[in-house]
Structure formats: structure tokens, C-alpha cells
Amino acid sequence: SQQGEEDPQALSIQEGENATMNCSYKTSINNLQWYRQNSGRGLVHLILIRSNEREKHSGRLRVTLDTSKKSSSLLITASRAADTASYFCATAPFQGAQKLVFGQGTRLTINP
């Protein structure tokens, strides 16, 4: 079963605007990761946030984690056309790890 649930399923914004995607999960985690997938390609790792961290930055990306609410958000600032892709959260369960559980993704479209 999929643990991560992304919201919204699809998001369309104008270039230059900020994009926010949310992920909720069900069980305790070791970490939560965000991946990007361009159309027809494999997934690319963006950022990893550990369960004892609350916020992490990487370039124009900002990820927050609220373990009490079992949720995370990915913020992309000053969006560009090249950011058009699907974004997936993946959780590493605290117990019985060795694998990630992926959500269904958010399809982001940046309009020029």
C-alpha cells in the first residue's frame, strides 16, 4: 500500500510564481524524500529530510516536515518552465526499512 499521499494531484501556475505541494503519510518514518520525474524519464532525487529535522533548503527548494501531523511540503520558489514535471514524495519507514514507499505524485505545469 502507498504511504505517501500527495496533494494536489495536479498544479498549474505561471512562471515566476511559487509552487507548493504537500505529502501526508501514515506510519513513523526515518526520513522523507522528494523526487522529480520529467516526462518519460526516471526519477531524480531532490532532497532528503530526516525525522528529527523540521526544514531543509536546497537552492530554490524548501522542504518542511511535521512529524506530529505526519505531513511534509515542498516549496519551489520563482518557478521556471524547466520545473514542469511530476513530483513524488517517498517515505523510509522507521521499522522494516530497506525500501521506500512512494506516493502517487503531483503533476506540476509551469506556464510561460
Place this chain on the structure above:
Amino acid sequence: NAGVTQTPKFRVLKTGQSMTLLCAQDMNHEYMYWYRQDPGMGLRLIHYSVGEGTTAKGEVPDGYNVSRLKKQNFLLGLESAAPSQTSVYFCATARGTGGWGEQFFGPGTRLTVL
């Protein structure tokens, strides 16, 4: 370095035929995974391996078999293909330390079963 490669990139099978998908990595990673991705869906784990000679079932293992005879290769087999196995298949690798880290993905194999 090639990273993670998958062979073939595309394949069309008839129902009942068999085939093997090859995943190769040159990053010396311990963990390797096979996922399938259906339209508009996330990834579902089929089988995975935590090291040479080991395999384990994932979320959707039925109809698939795997082997990890060499550390750098992870094979996914379909013994008798069914239309429900039409999908895009991705291989991924990860370093050791419990499989909690970043995964590195191959470009995918698009499989159609008629």
C-alpha cells in the same frame, strides 16, 4: 560512469511470452530495486535486493521473478506475460545503511503486452 542502465528501452510482447529485463549499475551500490509505474500512478515495488545473492518480495511480486547473481546486475523476469503487466519498469539502486538513503533510477523500460 554510466550510473544505472536498463535493457531494453522498449518491448512489445504477446500474452504468454516470457522476457527478462536487465538492470546494470556501476556505482557499487548494495541495494537494487524493481518498480512498475502505471499511467498517473506512483511507483510500486515489485522485488528488491539488499546484496549479491539476495532477493525479497515487494508490494506487487506476483507474475515476476528476479535474480541478483552479480552485485552490479539485477534481472527481472516475466515467465508468462499478461496484459496487466503493461507498464513502465524502473530499476533503482541505493547505497547500504539500511536502504533509507537516496535512490538512483534508470531510464525505464516501456513494456506493452498484447
